[in-house]
Ligand SMILES: O=C(O)CCC(=O)C(=O)O
């Protein structure tokens with residue numbers, strides 16, 4: 264007979280076999296079963312002991328070395344030492360495996376500005392280097408002596424501060440404040456701000472700060488506070504009488520403010536600093552500088568930066584003008600972002616990856632395609648957009664001339680640029696393909712994205728995560744740094760996702776289409792166009 268103990272909270276139920284006479288046929292049967300399997304525990308024990316031993320004795324030395332290697336790095340180390348960022352040397356590029364895509368995407372060296380992961384065009388990286396330089400610089404970089412000589416070593420170095428202590432140069436600049444350089448608002452901007460009807464400085468006022476400190480935003484982490492301050496700033500701007508308040512200066516100030524709330528340490532440092540004559544303006548400038556220093560960014564030239572800033576303003580102004588659309592399916596945006604791997608250096612990545620992905624993804628961005636009806640006419644009237652497409656096209660010409668097999672025979676056609684903003688409330692875009700049969704084959708073959716986020720910081724998330732295969736869980740993250748251009752072949756390959764963004768994240772995407780496919784689609788009815796001008 265089998266009794267089951269009464270289960271209690273402390274003790275799990277157990278089975279007992281009682282020894283009741285006269286002989287009970289049930290109990291006999293159970294005893295037989297137990298006797299017949301009494302050898303089982305010892306077999307299990309010996310299997311556990313022997314299996315690893317057998318396995319080890321059959322593994323190769325290489326396998327053993329891998330297994331024994333302690334703490335194998337799982338991701339690229341974050342570069343803190345500015346000198347380390349000079350990894351863009353010719354050697355670094357040469358050392359890059361050229362034989363084809365790496366097996367693990369996390370081992371791809373995204374620290375180099377170009378990444379070519381395809382065996383089909385081994386020459387491409389050199390050619391693309393020259394183009395990249397041109398793209399970033401328009402006219403080439405000093406020290407670049409014609410084709411073949413522009414390499415990573417010629418590109419401007421990265422700006423990876425890691426410490427908040429202002430550099431002497433910055434401090435002196437402030438001290439003797441003739442305020443040179445583009446980081447400080449120009450007089451005109453300053454006056455506009457001063458005489459604007461937005462009262463007071465846009466640095467959050469004490470009242471705001473206190474309100475936040477004692478606010479009901481529970482668990483007010485500095486992040487939550489920062490988000491609230493950004494909101495307050497945004498509202499103040501929204502309701503301000505500064506018409507068309509996305510002017511460059513205003514936008515810039517808001518971004519500065521939104522990107523950082525000076526922490527107490529910073530504030531105190533500023534208060535007691537040797538920056539003489541610390542007018543609130545000077546303090547504000549320093550705060551902005553610190554904000555910038557905390558920001559992972561490239562050392563763009565003033566011209567490049569101005570161009571990227573202008574583009575960002577344009578993107579935001581279109582959004583403010585109510586042009587942007589949302590597209591479903593949307594989903595909860597506050598999903599935890601995955602791995603955070605900051606890529607501190609500029610990257611133009613050409614990734615050629617394989618797999619196919621089906622289904623639709625959560626998508627919270629706001630976007631608009633330029634269609635010629637935007638303020639002032641076509642994109643020709645937005646010089647920075649025109650300049651961007653011109654450069655993308657030149658880059659593409661180089662890509663094509665490098666004989667990328669996936670694009671051979673394709674009549675590549677440039678689409679209208681798409682301006683996108685991911686609101687900084689955790690907006691994201693789930694894993695998807697930009698073009699696949701599943702989406703009605705929208706004809707896209709190549710994606711180029713320029714990121715426009717001058718104050719992007721690691722904690723803002725919002726990285727683009729590219730997957731090498733459907734089974735690839737980790738992927739490779741590219742943070743949306745100001746001025747970074749990313750390109751990848753997108754037809755039936757290269758699934759990617761945008762991780763939740765915690766600051767407004769701007770980008771312009773230019774898709775290139777298979778012209779024949781486009782003609783085919785356009786010659787049909789309205790329905791045939793579905794998916795062609797569709798975000799992502
Ligand atoms: O902005 C990005 O990084 C990518 C956006 C995207 O994947 C898309 O719009 O299809």
Ligand SMILES: [Fe+2]
Nearest residue numbers: 696697759799
């Ligand atoms: Fe996409």
